Amino acid sequence: MHRIVRKEQLSAEVFRLTVEAPLIAGERRPGQFIILQLGTYAERIPLTIADADPAAGNITLVFQVVGRTTHLLAELKEGDAIPVVLGPLGTPTHVAKYGTVAGVGGGIGAAPLYPIAQAMKRAGNRLIVVLGARRRELLILEDEMRTLADEMIVCTDDGSYGRKALVTGPLKELCARTPPPDLVVAIGPPVMMKFCAETTRPFGVRTVVSLNTIMVDGTGMCGGCRVTVGGETKFVCVDGPEFDGHKVDFDNMMSRLRSYREREEESHHKCHLALGIKEEE
Amino acid sequence: MAQPAQKENPSTAGLRPRDRLAIPPQPMPEQDPAARRRNFSEVALGYTAEQARQEATRCLRCRNKPCVAGCPVRIDIPAFIKAVAEGDCGAAIAVIKRNSLLPAICGRVCPQETQCQAPCTVGKSLKDTAKSVSIGRLERYVADLERARGIAPPPVKPDTGRRVAVVGSGPAGLVAAADVRREGHAVTIFEAFHKPGGVMVYGIPEFRLPKAIVQAEIDTLAAMGVELRTSFLVGRTRTLRDLMAKDGYEAVFVGAGAGLPRFMGVEGENLVGVLSANEYLTRVNLMGACNPVTADTPVMRSRRVAVVGGGNVAMDAARTAVRLGAESVHVVYRRTEAEMPARIEEVHHAHEEGVVFRLLQNPKRIVGGADGRVTGMECLRYRLGEPDRSGRPRPVAIEGSEFMLDVDTVIVAIGNAPNPLIKRTTAELKTNEWGGLLVDDKGMTSMPGVFAGGDIVLGSATVIEAMGQGRVAAAAINEYLEEKG
Ligand SMILES: Cc1cc2nc3c(=O)[nH]c(=O)nc-3n(C[C@H](O)[C@H](O)[C@H](O)COP(=O)(O)OP(=O)(O)OC[C@H]3O[C@@H](n4cnc5c(N)ncnc54)[C@H](O)[C@@H]3O)c2cc1C
Ligand SMILES: Cc1cc2nc3c(=O)[nH]c(=O)nc-3n(C[C@H](O)[C@H](O)[C@H](O)COP(=O)(O)OP(=O)(O)OC[C@H]3O[C@@H](n4cnc5c(N)ncnc54)[C@H](O)[C@@H]3O)c2cc1C
Ligand code: SF4
Ligand code: SF4
Numbered sequence: 150m151h152r153i154v155r156k157e158q159l160s161a162e163v164f165r166l167t168v169e170a171p172l173i174a175g176e177r178r179p180g181q182f183i184i185l186q187l188g189t190y191a192e193r194i195p196l197t198i199a200d201a202d203p204a205a206g207n208i209t210l211v212f213q214v215v216g217r218t219t220h221l222l223a224e225l226k227e228g229d230a231i232p233v234v235l236g237p238l239g240t241p242t243h244v245a246k247y248g249t250v251a252g253v254g255g256g257i258g259a260a261p262l263y264p265i266a267q268a269m270k271r272a273g274n275r276l277i278v279v280l281g282a283r284r285r286e287l288l289i290l291e292d293e294m295r296t297l298a299d300e301m302i303v304c305t306d307d308g309s310y311g312r313k314a315l316v317t318g319p320l321k322e323l324c325a326r327t328p329p330p331d332l333v334v335a336i337g338p339p340v341m342m343k344f345c346a347e348t349t350r351p352f353g354v355r356t357v358v359s360l361n362t363i364m365v366d367g368t369g370m371c372g373g374c375r376v377t378v379g380g381e382t383k384f385v386c387v388d389g390p391e392f393d394g395h396k397v398d399f400d401n402m403m404s405r406l407r408s409y410r411e412r413e414e415e416s417h418h419k420c421h422l423a424l425g426i427k428e429e430e
Numbered sequence: 431m432a433q434p435a436q437k438e439n440p441s442t443a444g445l446r447p448r449d450r451l452a453i454p455p456q457p458m459p460e461q462d463p464a465a466r467r468r469n470f471s472e473v474a475l476g477y478t479a480e481q482a483r484q485e486a487t488r489c490l491r492c493r494n495k496p497c498v499a500g501c502p503v504r505i506d507i508p509a510f511i512k513a514v515a516e517g518d519c520g521a522a523i524a525v526i527k528r529n530s531l532l533p534a535i536c537g538r539v540c541p542q543e544t545q546c547q548a549p550c551t552v553g554k555s556l557k558d559t560a561k562s563v564s565i566g567r568l569e570r571y572v573a574d575l576e577r578a579r580g581i582a583p584p585p586v587k588p589d590t591g592r593r594v595a596v597v598g599s600g601p602a603g604l605v606a607a608a609d610v611r612r613e614g615h616a617v618t619i620f621e622a623f624h625k626p627g628g629v630m631v632y633g634i635p636e637f638r639l640p641k642a643i644v645q646a647e648i649d650t651l652a653a654m655g656v657e658l659r660t661s662f663l664v665g666r667t668r669t670l671r672d673l674m675a676k677d678g679y680e681a682v683f684v685g686a687g688a689g690l691p692r693f694m695g696v697e698g699e700n701l702v703g704v705l706s707a708n709e710y711l712t713r714v715n716l717m718g719a720c721n722p723v724t725a726d727t728p729v730m731r732s733r734r735v736a737v738v739g740g741g742n743v744a745m746d747a748a749r750t751a752v753r754l755g756a757e758s759v760h761v762v763y764r765r766t767e768a769e770m771p772a773r774i775e776e777v778h779h780a781h782e783e784g785v786v787f788r789l790l791q792n793p794k795r796i797v798g799g800a801d802g803r804v805t806g807m808e809c810l811r812y813r814l815g816e817p818d819r820s821g822r823p824r825p826v827a828i829e830g831s832e833f834m835l836d837v838d839t840v841i842v843a844i845g846n847a848p849n850p851l852i853k854r855t856t857a858e859l860k861t862n863e864w865g866g867l868l869v870d871d872k873g874m875t876s877m878p879g880v881f882a883g884g885d886i887v888l889g890s891a892t893v894i895e896a897m898g899q900g901r902v903a904a905a906a907i908n909e910y911l912e913e914k915g
């Protein structure tokens with residue numbers, strides 16, 4: 150059992166939980182994630198370890214409410230327990246001194262980006278952070294990122310805060326600078342990662358993306374998380390979650406993410422009703 | 431046992447071999463095929479007491495016991511069967527448990543027709559292996575009676591204060607834990623999943639191996655004082671090295687199984703609707719997706735399913751698809767039924783349940799629509815050629831024989847390879863060319879104090895072989911701790 154020590158709401162749809170998990174807090178490295186489960190027959194969902202405090206034995210999770218399990222998770226209170234937390238999973242980020250690293254976080258992607266940005270900064274890189282969201286209320290971790298970044302660019306799709314732009318706009322400008330960033334780490338919705346990779350490709354700037362495929366076990370046992378990278382099949386849960394964005398077949402990945410959509414929409418709708426949440430058009 | 435131990439019925443005790451051979455083989459009572467297509471309850475219902483006695487009476491009690499040599503763990507088969515014939519099931523289970531700790535499971539899932547029942551004299555005399563004494567069914571009968579009575583945990587010696595870690599809770603890990611614990615050592619099982627049991631829980635479906643049976647074995651281990659830590663991935667939550675160097679485990683048994691699904695490497699394999707049998711079966715068995723009311727994890731709603739492969743895994747996936755309501759389920763296999771590695775009983779049950787067998791066929795590519803979902807599988811026809819290294823005839827593709835199979839789901843069941851995580855996170859461990867951990871004849875790996883057994887060593891094998899290796903390694907661990915002092 151993993152007790153929830155603290156719960157904060159970061160935006161309309163995003164929550165931050167601090168959860169007791171002493172072993173994971175001690176072992177985890179940037180880029181790794183956990184799989185949690187709210188009951189024996191509940192779905193297993195992967196969430197990035199956004200931060201950890203080994204001394205206190207806690208890890209931090211930042212999640213967006215998108216479907217049934219994340220809804221139920223948002224219902225839990227401080228003091229409640231999460232029955233299953235497995236981790237740390239995945240191959241840690243390759244942290245090194247590259248020079249200038251540009252971290253691009255779209256929406257909830259800011260959460261997985263944070264520990265990587267932290268590590269890149271600590272490794273002596275100059276850190277540029279581009280944060281984007283659909284609108285102001287959905288922007289998360291801005292203050293945390295500001296304390297890390299040497300340069301910070303914030304944008305919203307609707308212009309309600311910061312620049313009115315998609316993250317690919319400022320990313321393109323960064324790539325056009327001399328010198329361009331030595332490494333781009335882009336994390337967010339699959340379409341955003343796809344277009345970030347397309348943006349950096351002509352400039353030849355190395356671009357790492359972190360893939361959020363559907364998972365079951367998270368240990369390499371089922372192959373449900375597989376993606377095509379450079380023509381080869383890779384398992385995101387063990388070979389990833391980070392890959393060379395220029396080699397990922399995003400279209401295939403996006404269609405695989407929709408594998409169970411009918412069923413998910415059904416239960417999504419049901420839990421919206423149960424929680425009294427109005428559905429967005 | 432309910433009935434007091436009695437001597438064999440005097441009317442059968444003096445039977446001559448000829449009379450015994452004349453007793454008809456007892457059929458296994460089974461759920462009706464039409465009914466079971468719509469439920470996940472066990473198909474085989476088990477012998478009645480009278481059937482068990484009749485079947486046991488068919489055994490000739492051969493001096494040379496050819497059946498024993500066919501059993502990977504050398505159960506004294508004629509001795510336990512004699513006890514069944516005499517109605518003394520307590521004695522029967524005692525004989526079995528000298529060699530096997532999981533008889534209720536092995537009685538159900540062992541490929542008996544290629545193991546103990548293959549060399550049986552009765553089958554040979556009647557020129558039909560199917561007519562051999564049903565050793566597995568008798569083993570199951572005896573074990574089920576024992577479980578109904580409540581399994582008494584085996585005695586445990588006084589605590590030695592020494593600690594042993596077991597990685598994985600499949601059959602290899604479970605028996606290794608039991609055998610080490612019996613010597614009084616403290617044992618912790620580390621299991622990656624939230625439920626223990628390995629393939630017996632996430633892979634083999636309820637209709638073949640009820641989960642309550644596996645749970646009973648785990649309860650017995652708990653009663654013996656074995657500690658179980660689920661959702662603990664050795665290599666990630668803690669490295670194998672740290673378990674030994676920092677956490678005080680003096681020896682480790684690795685029974686991490688063959689959990690890496692193989693894919694075919696054909697075009698279209700990552701389309702939506704193509705999944706490994708592991709994923710399909712895990713969603714249904716472990717995550718309970720067969721009951722959408724209680725489970726959150728979804729499973730494909732398929733109309734026309736192709737399952738590629740011919741082993742137990744393929745049969746389990748095909749029969750699961752039938753139960754989930756698919757209109758048609760095709761098993762696509764590149765050899766013929768004679769070469770199928772699946773248990774004969776499962777193939778027979780699959781036929782009865784309406785699974786279509788497409789033999790001497792194999793996928794060439796999988797095709798999908800604009801939405802990335804499977805719309806069909808292009809196959810090639812095959813013929814049998816010369817025997818290959820395994821002694822089975824090699825399938826040879828017939829050029830130009832392509833045809834399209836109209837399916838919306840493709841389940842790949844062509845085998846599993848040893849789980850690579852432990853190896854990847856423990857440089858000291860040596861592996862063979864297929865990724866299996868290298869062990870000596872006592873089950874010790876290249877890393878001192880680390881032992882291994884089961885599918886992580888053998889690749890995909892059987893429950894009984896995994897159990898056998900777990901026992902060999904446990905004996906070696908007990909010896910290792912003794913010598914280490
Ligand atoms: C390695 C990894 C790390 C992740 N880290 C985070 C994180 O830090 N914070 C966070 O909020 N989310 C993260 N995700 C995504 C998160 O796992 C999903 O949002 C979650 O599984 C949805 O579960 P649900 O039951 O609430 O929704 P479901 O009912 O399962 O799905 C609702 C909707 O989301 C889509 N969906 C399903 N699974 C995913 C997925 N894996 N990614 C994107 N969309 C999905 C479905 O198609 C559907 O439209 C991560 C995913 C991976 C693989
Ligand atoms: C669908 C299917 C049907 C089968 N049918 C039959 C049959 O009818 N008859 C038969 O004899 N055999 C059958 N087999 C084969 C048989 O189940 C296996 O040979 C046997 O289970 C192997 O046992 P094991 O203990 O080596 O490993 P497993 O049963 O695979 O157990 C390994 C366990 O270790 C855990 N694990 C792995 N890595 C780690 C780690 N790093 N840390 C912690 N835990 C870890 C896994 O989660 C798993 O629970 C079947 C297999 C499958 C997949
Ligand atoms: S364990 Fe398996 S092979 Fe051995 S006697 Fe029992 S059924 Fe036969
Ligand atoms: S070979 Fe057959 S008949 Fe002979 S002892 Fe074994 S089970 Fe009995």
Ligand code: FES
Binds near residue numbers: 386
């Ligand atoms: S989630 Fe099962 S292999 Fe990655």
